[in-house]
Amino acid sequence: xxxxxxxxxxxxxxxxxxxxxxxxxxxxxxxxxxxxxxxxxxxxxxxxxxxxxxxxxxxxxxxxxxxxxxxxxxxxxxxxxxxxxxxxxxxxxxxxxxxxxxxxxxxxxxxxxxxxxxxxxxxxxxxxxxxxxxxxxxxxxxxxxxxxxxxxxxxxxxxxxxxxxxxxxxxxxxxxxxxxxxxxxxxxxxxxxxxxxxxxxxxxxxxxxxxxxxxxxxxxxxxxxxxxxxxxxxxxxxxxxxxxxxxxxxxxxxxxxxxxxxxxxxxxxxxxxxxxxxxxxxxxxxxxxxxxxxxxxxxxxxxxxxxxxxxxxxxxxxxxxxxxxxxxxxxxxxxxxxxxxxxxxxxxxxx
Amino acid sequence: xxxxxxxxxxxxxxxxxxxxxxxxxxxxxxxxxxxxxxxxxxxxxxxxxxxxxxxxxxxxxxxxxxxxxxxxxxxxxxxxxxxxxxxxxxxxxxxxxxxxxxxxxxxxxxxxxxxxxxxxxxxxxxxxxxxxxxxxxxxxxxxxxxxxxxxxxxxxxxxxxxxxxxxxxxxxxxxxxxxxxxxxxxxxxxxxxxxxxxxxxxxxxxxxxxxxxxxxxxxxxxxxxxxxxxxxxxxxxxxxxxxxxxxxxxxxxxxxxxxxxxxxxxxxxxxxxxxxxxxxxxxxxxxxxxxxxxxxxxxxxxxxxxxxxxxxxxxxxxxxxxxxxxxxxxxxxxxxxxxxxxxxxxxxxxxxxxx
Numbered sequence: 001x002x003x004x005x006x007x008x009x010x011x012x013x014x015x016x017x018x019x020x021x022x023x024x025x026x027x028x029x030x031x032x033x034x035x036x037x038x039x040x041x042x043x044x045x046x047x048x049x050x051x052x053x054x055x056x057x058x059x060x061x062x063x064x065x066x067x068x069x070x071x072x073x074x075x076x077x078x079x080x081x082x083x084x085x086x087x088x089x090x091x092x093x094x095x096x097x098x099x100x101x102x103x104x105x106x107x108x109x110x111x112x113x114x115x116x117x118x119x120x121x122x123x124x125x126x127x128x129x130x131x132x133x134x135x136x137x138x139x140x141x142x143x144x145x146x147x148x149x150x151x152x153x154x155x156x157x158x159x160x161x162x163x164x165x166x167x168x169x170x171x172x173x174x175x176x177x178x179x180x181x182x183x184x185x186x187x188x189x190x191x192x193x194x195x196x197x198x199x200x201x202x203x204x205x206x207x208x209x210x211x212x213x214x215x216x217x218x219x220x221x222x223x224x225x226x227x228x229x230x231x232x233x234x235x236x237x238x239x240x241x242x243x244x245x246x247x248x249x250x251x252x253x254x255x256x257x258x259x260x261x262x263x264x265x266x267x268x269x270x271x272x273x274x275x276x277x278x279x280x281x282x283x284x285x286x287x288x289x290x291x292x293x294x295x296x297x298x299x300x301x302x303x304x305x306x307x308x309x310x311x312x313x314x315x316x317x318x319x320x321x322x323x324x325x326x327x328x329x330x331x332x333x334x335x336x337x338x339x340x341x342x343x344x345x346x347x348x349x350x351x
Numbered sequence: 352x353x354x355x356x357x358x359x360x361x362x363x364x365x366x367x368x369x370x371x372x373x374x375x376x377x378x379x380x381x382x383x384x385x386x387x388x389x390x391x392x393x394x395x396x397x398x399x400x401x402x403x404x405x406x407x408x409x410x411x412x413x414x415x416x417x418x419x420x421x422x423x424x425x426x427x428x429x430x431x432x433x434x435x436x437x438x439x440x441x442x443x444x445x446x447x448x449x450x451x452x453x454x455x456x457x458x459x460x461x462x463x464x465x466x467x468x469x470x471x472x473x474x475x476x477x478x479x480x481x482x483x484x485x486x487x488x489x490x491x492x493x494x495x496x497x498x499x500x501x502x503x504x505x506x507x508x509x510x511x512x513x514x515x516x517x518x519x520x521x522x523x524x525x526x527x528x529x530x531x532x533x534x535x536x537x538x539x540x541x542x543x544x545x546x547x548x549x550x551x552x553x554x555x556x557x558x559x560x561x562x563x564x565x566x567x568x569x570x571x572x573x574x575x576x577x578x579x580x581x582x583x584x585x586x587x588x589x590x591x592x593x594x595x596x597x598x599x600x601x602x603x604x605x606x607x608x609x610x611x612x613x614x615x616x617x618x619x620x621x622x623x624x625x626x627x628x629x630x631x632x633x634x635x636x637x638x639x640x641x642x643x644x645x646x647x648x649x650x651x652x653x654x655x656x657x658x659x660x661x662x663x664x665x666x667x668x669x670x671x672x673x674x675x676x677x678x679x680x681x682x683x684x685x686x687x688x689x690x691x692x693x694x695x696x697x698x699x700x701x702x703x704x705x706x
Contacts, residue, residue, distance in 0.1 A: 105545055110546060235549045235550055235552075235553050236553040236558075236681070237488065237553070237558075237560065237561040238560075238678065238679075266677065267677075269677055269678075270678075279677070279678035280403075280677050280678070281402065281403030281404065281672075281676075281677045281678065281679060282426075282430055282560075283402050283403045283404035283422075283426040283430055283431075284403045284404055284677050286422045286425070287404075287422065301486045301546070301550070302486070302487075306487070311425075311429050312429065312430065315425065
């Protein structure tokens with residue numbers, strides 16, 4: 001992995017060459033051509049250099065932000081952002097940052113007709129954002145390069161973060177690349193992304209809007225018996241329990257719900273991924289998920305109606321008493337828009 | 352009419368060339384079968400008693416004699432019993448199917464996959480997910496069965512369409528070609544749509560969990576017919592083992608025997624893959640382990656395979672439940688992890704019987 005500093009040193013020299021040439025030699029078209037050719041060679045050499053050095057640097061004024069791979073020089077006001085994780089893209093649209101190309105996949109959220117998740121497909125279409133076609137063949141470095149981004153943002157939760165991390169050396173060559181950690185709280189994610197794209201000034205207003213809406217929903221809410229357990233069934237048919245400190249139970253807490261202490265009931269099991277859920281056995285579910293109210297997410301494409309027909313779930317107290325509610329998958333690892341729509345979903349479910 | 356098929360002395364002579372198997376002689380082999388039944392009973396009990404929820408032996412028995420609806424009783428009756436029965440049925444079917452396919456093709460590396468059965472089932476399942484949007488394992492089952500049958504028929508037709516009748520070689524080649532094509536199409540479809548890939552990648556591992564008895568009942572007729580046909584083909588396979596010409600000289604109707612055996616394989620492997628998804632290594636390893644015990648006589652290898660298949664599968668499933676408690680590993684993963692070393696151990700001990 002080349003140090004971030006060396007990237008900043010090589011490339012500006014490359015970029016300056018043609019500019020100087022064009023200024024000086026109004027008479028000599030040949031000289032201009034020669035310099036341009038040399039510059040092209042240098043650029044090519046830079047590209048071929050791989051991890052040893054070379055890379056892209058922003059053209060305009062820059063500032064330094066933190067990333068998972070150390071400090072990175074990014075444009076003060078990026079004009080063309082490539083975002084390699086669907087879970088990070090939503091916040092960029094919330095911040096009205098210019099997104100040239102975006103990864104459309106979000107866990108458990110089927111895309112709409114535009115190919116983007118419904119929560120930000122309208123903004124993506126309005127901005128003319130390209131859909132990053134990364135299914136199957138993996139991250140398309142060529143498509144990202146063709147979009148000529150001036151800032152690449154990757155990381156976050158899930159598989160796409162790993163894809164971006166693997167491609168980091170190539171991505172660096174295209175534009176300054178900021179890999180972000182896997183956030184478990186949407187507030188942290190929003191704040192960090194806003195910092196990367198230079199729109200931190202918008203964050204307090206957005207957070208206040210959430211607080212206001214939460215207070216409003218909480219006031220009108222009919223609270224079911226507490227505590228509450230949060231569940232989903234993954235695609236492999238295994239039951240997963242969401243930990244009390246994950247984003248969704250936190251949002252529910254803001255509304256007066258009491259997340260059940262499932263970690264103690266499950267004897268502190270090993271946690272999955274970033275620690276926002278854990279797998280449990282169907283055999284243990286009656287012990288772990290014995291709270292009087294249950295909230296389920298259709299992440300594994302098994303809707304509540306199917307779970308209710310499953311004898312394993314049907315025997316849970318919340319299922320028996322009818323205190324089981326389904327929220328959309330976007331509530332699991334929400335971005336800002338997801339957190340707001342989760343509040344709306346709570347308002348609709350618990351009237 | 353028929354001349355008496357290859358006789359026991361013939362097979363024992365063959366065995367003698369490579370050393371006598373541990374179980375030689377009818378009495379020893381019959382006793383071995385009884386031991387096998389006992390081991391299967393033990394594996395069944397283990398499968399009912401071991402899991403994420405600690406359940407005592409009296410509770411396991413109580414779940415059947417005195418069902419009280421406790422967590423333990425429900426875990427045994429609703430969760431462990433179905434997967435145990437599925438494990439027994441699928442293990443037996445894969446064990447005998449592997450034995451028959453190795454006999455028919457005279458290929459020690461053959462398993463039901465060689466007829467394109469698993470590739471056909473996978474293709475049908477991924478089509479059902481991608482085109483029809485089916486999401487439940489029981490919904491896949493019929494497609495898997497249909498896909499397995501169609502693929503096997505295509506492979507057999509292609510294998511038999513040359514100048515000669517279906518020979519082991521043309522059959523294996525046709526199977527490899529059809530499987531390669533279907534696998535490519537399956538991958539293409541799964542990769543086109545991330546939702547399909549997500550659903551498919553869990554099916555393709557193979558698992559006994561989450562299968563209800565209805566699914567097993569749906570596949571049961573195929574499994575029963577398949578196992579019966581396979582068990583009946585012992586004599587024919589013994590004859591074929593001597594070579595096609597000798598088999599014919601002994602009065603075997605080679606094409607008919609092969610055809611019946613193939614129907615048995617398709618029913619067994621198709622039924623198994625429809626219930627549990629593709630589970631590798633059972634069909635490959637079990638016949639070799641059985642031959643290592645009783646020698647090359649298919650009339651003994653087949654019943655031994657029928658017992659050893661479910662024992663191996665149930666033990667693998669139990670291991671999968673214990674390794675990553677309270678989660679569990681799919682049996683397909685455990686099977687590959689323990690099947691490969693077992694197979695290598697068999698090879699190193701020189702017990703791989705040449706076919």
